[in-house]
Amino acid sequence: EDQVTQSPEALRLQEGESSSLNCSYTVSGLRGLFWYRQDPGKGPEFLFTLYSAGEEKEKERLKATLTKKESFLHITAPKPEDSATYLCAVPPYNTDKLIFGTGTRLQVFP
Amino acid sequence: DAGITQSPRHKVTETGTPVTLRCHQTENHRYMYWYRQDPGHGLRLIHYSYGVKDTDKGEVSDGYSVSRSKTEDFLLTLESATSSQTSVYFCAISGHGQGDYGYTFGSGTRLTVV
Numbered sequence: 001e002d003q004v005t006q007s008p009e010a011l012r013l014q015e016g017e018s019s020s021l022n023c024s025y026t027v028s029g030l031r032g033l034f035w036y037r038q039d040p041g042k043g044p045e046f047l048f049t050l051y052s053a054g055e056e057k058e059k060e061r062l063k064a065t066l067t068k069k070e071s072f073l074h075i076t077a078p079k080p081e082d083s084a085t086y087l088c089a090v091p092p093y094n095t096d097k098l099i100f101g102t103g104t105r106l107q108v109f110p
Numbered sequence: 111d112a113g114i115t116q117s118p119r120h121k122v123t124e125t126g127t128p129v130t131l132r133c134h135q136t137e138n139h140r141y142m143y144w145y146r147q148d149p150g151h152g153l154r155l156i157h158y159s160y161g162v163k164d165t166d167k168g169e170v171s172d173g174y175s176v177s178r179s180k181t182e183d184f185l186l187t188l189e190s191a192t193s194s195q196t197s198v199y200f201c202a203i204s205g206h207g208q209g210d211y212g213y214t215f216g217s218g219t220r221l222t223v224v
Contacts, residue, residue, distance in 0.1 A: 034212060036212075041217075041218075042217060042218070043202075043217050043218055044153070044200075044215050045215070046212030046213065046214070049212060087153070089153075096141060096160055097143065097155055098155075098213065099155070100145075101152060102150065102151065102152035103152055
């Protein structure tokens with residue numbers, strides 16, 4: 001069964017304290033892994049797409065990496081404005097849809 | 111969000127009444143999706159559309175129906191609302207079904223069934 005699992009469920013960091021979020025997946029024939037950011041009361045906002053093992057993408061303090069089994073979202077020197085829920089998603093084989101993990105709720109304190 | 115609008119933003123309804131949520135896009139995207147988001151379950155796909163009058167079920171479609179008579183509008187109907195359908199509903203659009211360029215989500219509709 002296609003599945004996406006994210007860990008930890010919640011993460012509290014001090015401003016400047018770097019860390020990583022994990023997204024593990026089981027899907028036949030990976031055609032991409034997607035990261036989204038969701039702020040309270042809003043819809044998810046697209047961040048990155050990764051297509052193959054070894055690929056990396058960066059945006060400001062965020063860097064996403066991909067292996068054959070999982071993806072990491074590394075947050076370097078986070079700021080309070082990075083506080084949000086981070087979601088990852090994959091498309092099951094031969095479908096036009098995405099399945100999402102339950103997300104990691106990140107809180108960054110000054 | 112620019113290009114996609116959900117209405118209403120909030121709704122309270124009684125058990126057993128029909129409810130219709132609307133998603134409107136101005137991007138002329140082919141694919142439209144309805145998800146619900148609940149604590150502990152994340153985003154779950156209800157129904158999606160890959161063109162006018164072309165729709166398919168997602169993983170939690172029981173109790174829901176959809177219609178798409180125009181490219182820009184995708185309607186989600188709860189025929190007889192139940193308390194288990196209390197949730198936040200998100201519409202998403204994509205120009206490419208595999209989501210290669212990411213989905214654009216609406217701001218959501220918070221539905222409470224009492």
